[in-house]
Amino acid sequence: MKGLAIFIVSVGLFGAVSVLDFTDPGSLTRVGLTQAKAYYGTGRRIARRTARRTARRVARRHNYYRAPAVYAPPVAAAGLAVGAIVASLPSSCSSVSVNGITYYNCGGTYYQPAYDGPNLVYVVVEPPR
């Protein structure tokens, strides 16, 4: 029962608002956030919803929560591994369309835009061909 309660708490943080969702690389420096903050899911806690759906999640054994997950380490953008997820693109990217899918080429690192829930994020991918 205690384990269940802890689990409920751990999956309970959703309905998330990304602090960074609205930022772009330019505005990051304008608002004085550090480069590390550009990475998706930096620590924050948000209001969650009633437990009804939390219980449903427990029943389905989903183990997912949004915050304060950090999906990519605060290292130079060029060093990001494939599969890393960031909240915003580095500066000077060009958009490329391959087989109907849009990618961004940022200094040789390719990003694919995607939704993580309601948050628009960018996933580092292998260069498309």
Add this chain to the structure above:
Amino acid sequence: MFKHMKLVLFAAFVMVSFLSQTPVSASGNVTQVEPKADKILKQMSNYLKSQQHFIAQAETSYESILDSGQKITYLNQVNIYLKRPDRLYVRRTGMIRNQDIFYDGNTLTLYSRNKHMYASAKVPPTLDQMFDYAIDELHLVAPGSDLLYSDVYQGLMSDVISGMYIGTNKVNGILCHHLAFRGKEVDWQLWVEAGNRPIPRKYVITSKWTAGSPEYSLTILSWDSEKAIPEGRFHFEPKEGDVKVVFLKPDEINGAKKRIRELRK
């Protein structure tokens, strides 16, 4: 012997009084809800269920606690167009979210108006099932959707420990009954319009075990169940320049998180 008898009687008395005062809900939670609070919540739920379609304007706020402990409140304006059992259009406008959600009984599309990006997913055929799917599979969670299910009472009451009737108060000039409920994980309050239109005028959820106790709130500013909603409202048509993207799968997100944990070791 007499001494023991007294003890047994006392234990029996305690048990009987406990059982008589604390009904156990279907989910096994011990609940203590004042009858008046329960009645108003049921009236609201039945009224919402009877609304075959409605257009509502709402304002929502989310609190976000930063690492520093500072609390930031984000506001959104939300327009809801709902038609039971299987149509929904939601337009969210705010600093963080400028997004539209389309649901036509088959497909759910999320569109970011600022970035002109959209993702579509095939989803179940009723609103109730779609909300569950959106939460579990797409991680699209809008706390206000608690009030959009077909049986709002059942959903709200599923984790309740106690409920109180606080009194009457005005929300944006409209007289409301104020109800307050305590759950295991969250506490929540409702202001239900007094009179023959028991509309939920204000809904506040407090995440009490999260440091800083962030709150979500939703205030319904207008409610129209007369005006017909054109079918086209529920369908998304990409415009030129709109970019199609995907919804990330849970394992992709978890994979990224796992790699970070390993890097930090």
